[in-house]
Amino acid sequence: MSGLALFAHQFRYDQKAFWRNPASVFFTVMFPVILLLIFATVFGGQTVDVRGGIKTTAYYVPAIITLAVISATMQSLAMSLVIAREDGRLKRGRGTPMPSWVFIAGRVGNSAVVALLMLVLMAAIGRLLYGVAIPWDRLPQIVITLLIGAAAFCCLGIALTAAIPSQDAAAPIVNALLLPLYFLSGVFIPDDQLPSGVIHFADVFPIRHFFEAFFDVYDPGSIGAALQWGDLAIVAIWGVAGLLLAIRFFRWTPRGG
């Protein structure tokens, strides 16, 4: 079988396993939807003081899409790879003729597809429930931004597995990293309400830059917004760093016994 056929084979089964797993469906698909509904309901009729004032819903749709992309990639990959590693399934797979990269590629493919699906789902909810326009004319920029972010956060998720010693530790470690950064990066709290020191701190990390890059191409109020190469470059640098760490430290065998 060619590499592509092996990938397609693995991807098909990874999709099945993903959609049958209630935890992955809830945290990756349902949770961002619930967050969007809550934020839009609670802060509904208000405006956010960015770009001369926009509706909160127009702010939260791209914000929660960035969260959903990170969740489908970094969070979902780190968790599912650690579970498979500790189950011994990665080790078992290495004992077959399948090239190792196929195992990772199937899951990365799964993450990319779910990330794109979340974009569609959230944009549709934003449009149908809250009247947030879908920026059709900037679709290429949106998809490119999303894919650069998805790739970078996949690499970071794979790298992160090296720091997770057991299945039980996976969710706490991933959440301890991501949740504070969502708050500090303006994903949960509009950045007009965040002190500048917080923003400077968040600027070190990729979540803030991915959010900024995505917001700028998504928000219909922004003027002449094109791809934010500066932000995307920082996201990509983090991704490359994650890739290098993953290549160096990723392990296939269980750590616990």
Add this chain to the structure above:
Amino acid sequence: MGDAVISIRGLRKSYGEFEAVRGIDLEVRAGEVFAFLGPNGAGKTTTVEILEGYRKRSGGEVEVLGEDPEHGDRGWRERIGIVLQSCRLDPYLTVRESLGLYAGYYRAPRPVDEVIELVGLEGKADSRASKLSGGQQRRLDVGMALVGDPELLFLDEPTTGFDPQARRQAWDVIAGLRDLGKTIFLTTHYMDEAQRLADRVTIIAGGEIVAAGTPEDLGDRENQPATIAFKLPAGVAAGDVPGGPEVSEGGEAMLSTTTPVASLNELTGWALARDVDLEGLEVTRPSLEDIYLELTE
């Protein structure tokens, strides 16, 4: 006997200061079921994982299907099947799907339905792995190792922790694989498992091979001393009994002898002459279990 499928000479493996495998030699021939027996921590899994290509050795020569497992390529992996000591299966895939997933990794897989039958999971083909019992999961695990139609199968402690019925079913599956002509390298710490399944048994303890042979002549059982046991008759001192048996506090006398016929004749002659009974008299050869325990102590 076929050609050597596995040959090991002077294999060593150290983890830091600790020497887990201390220079072992062994050979497994095509079509045989080879049992590698030993207590926990004896070096079984280290050895089998070197053969499977998971671990690098510290010294010695190893050939599996004519290749050094450290450099086994895809073609080599097509020819071996592996059941790890502990591996949980994907809980969300059915039996058929798990086998289908693995079948796709091989160039010429065995039909999935045939494998389901071989491992006796016909009634469970569409059940998810999470709905299977421990024994059924293990049989699915064996099926996944089998679906690539390998020549050589590694089974690392396939029945550890099973209830007797699940063990019996697993044994039937493994016995069936021998009939397919597969070479099987089985590690176990159960003597009865080796006895039941293997053509040849090698016992490892403390990283060294302590015995090797067929289950029948293992440990030179025929030439081991026999034990004559009886209850010491009342009013008789142990020193008065011919052969000078060891006597426990409860009055159980034990006589170890390499010439049981002569010893028994002497003993029973003495008893008849003294007109005493030897209650509970019996003569036993060491069981395989005894030999195993003695060798691995």
